[in-house]
Amino acid sequence: MSVLKRAALSEAEAQLFLFIQKHPGCSIADAVAALKISKSTLYRAFENLKKLELIAPANSSWKNNLVVKSLKKLIGKLENEQQKQKRLIGLLKGIESAERPSSFDATRGIEELNEEESVQRYLDLAGLGWHSVLSFGNWEDLNETYNLIPVEKQFVGTRLKKGGNAFVVVTCEGPKTREIVDFNAERDQHEDRKSVMVADDQKPFWITAFEGNDYVQMIERATTGRLKSTFIHSKPIADFYKRQIYKQLI
Structure with a gap:
């Protein structure tokens, strides 16, 4: 967590990244239910992580079946x-x-x-x-x-x-x-x-x-x-x- 935050990720972004890493195939709704972070904050974190190409859906559904991608862009x-x-x-x-x-x-x-x-x-x-x-x-x-x-x-x-x-x-x-x-x-x-x-x-x-x-x-x-x-x-x-x-x- 601390390394990701030092890499300029917010608290919500770091928590969401780690959650998806531990639960590949989860949905954004799963993260909202599990993490003590507001829905709007998590959705913003989700969009930022997508822009950095750190996470992506495993299929065409943009918020389901999420998986962690490479850290290369970050x-x-x-x-x-x-x-x-x-x-x-x-x-x-x-x-x-x-x-x-x-x-x-x-x-x-x-x-x-x-x-x-x-x-x-x-x-x-x-x-x-x-x-x-x-x-x-x-x-x-x-x-x-x-x-x-x-x-x-x-x-x-x-x-x-x-x-x-x-x-x-x-x-x-x-x-x-x-x-x-x-x-x-x-x-x-x-x-x-x-x-x-x-x-x-x-x-x-x-x-x-x-x-x-x-x-x-x-x-x-x-x-x-x-x-x-x-x-x-x-x-x-x-x-x-x-x-x-x-x-x-x-």
């Missing part, structure tokens, strides 16, 4: 909520750390993110407090297995709304790169961006740092072909990468 729902909570906690920690005094400028955290988390973190960073974004890497090859161009365009849209500018150094030119920069021509000017290309035989990766906070995200392609990233909150590391990118821009 587990999937909890896993999705866990991912959302993990991202939210990471952002809240970042906000909390950003408000600390300068004595906390030493390395404050490194987080390894999978593909979905990497993309979401990149978009989340677009909305945080900063005035310039600095990016460096092999965008062309990074996009071979995952199209990050719509993600980058969404990032740029958020940046422009916030009034932030961008400095971008790419190590490989190609059609995917031309989707996000045009080397200080009309689109770069319109999107308040300075971009350059430097000859550098780099693996597929993309480093992003910011003027205005101490965040760095390094997105790369794993051996599986999926994206992954390292997210760092550290003033020394952020300053190091910003210096390296500025050197390439000069």
Whole structure:
């Protein structure tokens, strides 16, 4: 019972689930008669359990011959909520750390993110407090297995709304790169961006740092072909990468 309630089932839902599990083939009327729960409450619990695909009638009669089904949908729902909570906690920690005094400028955290988390973190960073974004890497090859161009365009849209500018150094030119920069021509000017290309035989990766906070995200392609990233909150590391990118821009 306690496990089901911890999984966000109500008292009535948990009791009804366990009753049907112990009495396969029972009806909702049997549960109403056996459990000390009002009929209306049990019917609501019944509908919620059906939506979660935890119970189902064994035949066409919607409230008779009830049996317990798999917990897979409930587990999937909890896993999705866990991912959302993990991202939210990471952002809240970042906000909390950003408000600390300068004595906390030493390395404050490194987080390894999978593909979905990497993309979401990149978009989340677009909305945080900063005035310039600095990016460096092999965008062309990074996009071979995952199209990050719509993600980058969404990032740029958020940046422009916030009034932030961008400095971008790419190590490989190609059609995917031309989707996000045009080397200080009309689109770069319109999107308040300075971009350059430097000859550098780099693996597929993309480093992003910011003027205005101490965040760095390094997105790369794993051996599986999926994206992954390292997210760092550290003033020394952020300053190091910003210096390296500025050197390439000069």
